Amino acid sequence: MLPYPPCPVRGPLTWGSVQLSTRWLLAPLAGYTNLAFRLAVREIGGVGLCTTELISAIALVRGSRKTLDLIRTCPADRPLAVQIFGSDPAMMRDAAQWLQAYGVTSVDINMGCPVEKITRGGAGSALMCDVAQAVRLVQTVVEAVHIPVTVKMRLGWDDRQWTAPALARECEQIGVAAVIIHGRTRQQGFTGTVHLRGIRAVVEAVQRIPVIGNGDVRTIPEAWRMLQETGCAGIAIGRGALLNPWIFRQLHEWETLGQPQSQPDWWAFLAFMERHFTLQVEERGERIGCATFRKPASWYSKVLRPGKRIHGRLMQVRSVQAFQEIVSALRGKGPPLAWRLPATYNSPIPVPAGPIAHW
Numbered sequence: 001m002l003p004y005p006p007c008p009v010r011g012p013l014t015w016g017s018v019q020l021s022t023r024w025l026l027a028p029l030a031g032y033t034n035l036a037f038r039l040a041v042r043e044i045g046g047v048g049l050c051t052t053e054l055i056s057a058i059a060l061v062r063g064s065r066k067t068l069d070l071i072r073t074c075p076a077d078r079p080l081a082v083q084i085f086g087s088d089p090a091m092m093r094d095a096a097q098w099l100q101a102y103g104v105t106s107v108d109i110n111m112g113c114p115v116e117k118i119t120r121g122g123a124g125s126a127l128m129c130d131v132a133q134a135v136r137l138v139q140t141v142v143e144a145v146h147i148p149v150t151v152k153m154r155l156g157w158d159d160r161q162w163t164a165p166a167l168a169r170e171c172e173q174i175g176v177a178a179v180i181i182h183g184r185t186r187q188q189g190f191t192g193t194v195h196l197r198g199i200r201a202v203v204e205a206v207q208r209i210p211v212i213g214n215g216d217v218r219t220i221p222e223a224w225r226m227l228q229e230t231g232c233a234g235i236a237i238g239r240g241a242l243l244n245p246w247i248f249r250q251l252h253e254w255e256t257l258g259q260p261q262s263q264p265d266w267w268a269f270l271a272f273m274e275r276h277f278t279l280q281v282e283e284r285g286e287r288i289g290c291a292t293f294r295k296p297a298s299w300y301s302k303v304l305r306p307g308k309r310i311h312g313r314l315m316q317v318r319s320v321q322a323f324q325e326i327v328s329a330l331r332g333k334g335p336p337l338a339w340r341l342p343a344t345y346n347s348p349i350p351v352p353a354g355p356i357a358h359w
């Protein structure tokens with residue numbers, strides 16, 4: 001293996017008043033990055049901060065049980081940002097205050113979600129269309145809490161309006177602690193490539209706060225390129241963490257030791273799936289834990305390639321015992337010939353098909 005170039009960024013990453021242990025952050029993935037997954041990733045190490053999936057500020061303030069389920073956490077699940085979406089400043093303020101009292105590390109405001117059911121109410125990436133209004137909303141939240149407030153945005157609505165640099169600059173001036181920027185426009189959805197020069201423009205637009213680059217980083221060379229070409233202070237990884245939950249640890253080893261030390265094999269991946277399942281059942285109980293494991297099970301199956309029969313059983317798992325039998329069968333079978341971690345996440349993780357998709 002050729003040696004990697006050194007990590008171009010050094011020094012601690014600060015998040016308002018909080019110092020993070022690494023600059024490698026877990027990006028929010030609705031339906032995937034729940035408490036069990038976050039804890040399993042944290043056990044591997046290297047992750048500086050995890051963010052929950054987006055939750056509705058209104059639903060949180062109204063005490064929706066489903067929303068409260070989405071932000072379940074525990075002391076080991078720190079540092080933790082909870083991401084809220086909405087377009088009403090007063091609701092966003094109340095939700096942020098609720099979260100502060102709940103004890104989270106920071107509140108992240110969603111300005112990137114491209115999905116129509118979010119944007120039609122003026123939330124998510126729709127906020128990027130009116131910078132002045134977005135800034136008023138963010139300011140209301142920042143002034144209402146003492147924990148750090150961050151904003152996760154896209155480059156803008158479409159290629160004609162990359163509002164992210166102006167928005168990031170104004171967010172910094174009103175006290176936002178960090179900006180996380182997914183280098184696509186809303187129009188792009190999840191298609192095409194990430195515009196590193198757009199992320200660079202955001203980095204150049206702010207003076208002090210960290211800008212976290214996001215999009216399509218799965219490997220150390222991809223992380224190096226993101227840091228080198230954009231000047232960002234850290235990287236948020238979403239889909240790459242599902243493919244390779246060791247990525248944060250590998251990046252931290254690369255940054256501190258020059259080379260990644262951990263190289264997960266098929267057996268380690270199988271053990272990770274088992275750990276994730278166990279945590280999910282501990283967290284949600286056997287029935288719901290098994291039912292909610294179907295989504296992750298489909299991506300584990302794509303990665304582990306257990307064959308049609310075991311795949312079918314995994315997708316229908318209804319009890320801890322059935323799951324343990326599957327794991328034993330897999331252990332008996334071992335990895336497929338010439339197994340490697342897949343290099344692309346296009347197949348295991350479905351994304352909205354287009355920017356106006358109902359998801």
Ligand SMILES: Cc1cc2nc3c(=O)[nH]c(=O)nc-3n(C[C@H](O)[C@H](O)[C@H](O)COP(=O)(O)O)c2cc1C
Pocket residue numbers: 027028029030031052053054083110112113152182214215216217236237238239240349350351
């Ligand atoms: C299934 C899925 C769910 C997502 N959910 C959220 C979310 O709740 N909040 C958010 O800000 N971004 C969400 N995203 C966007 C990711 O956080 C990230 O910006 C995007 O996937 C690009 O980064 P990646 O290539 O590292 O995955 C989601 C993406 C996917 C694929």
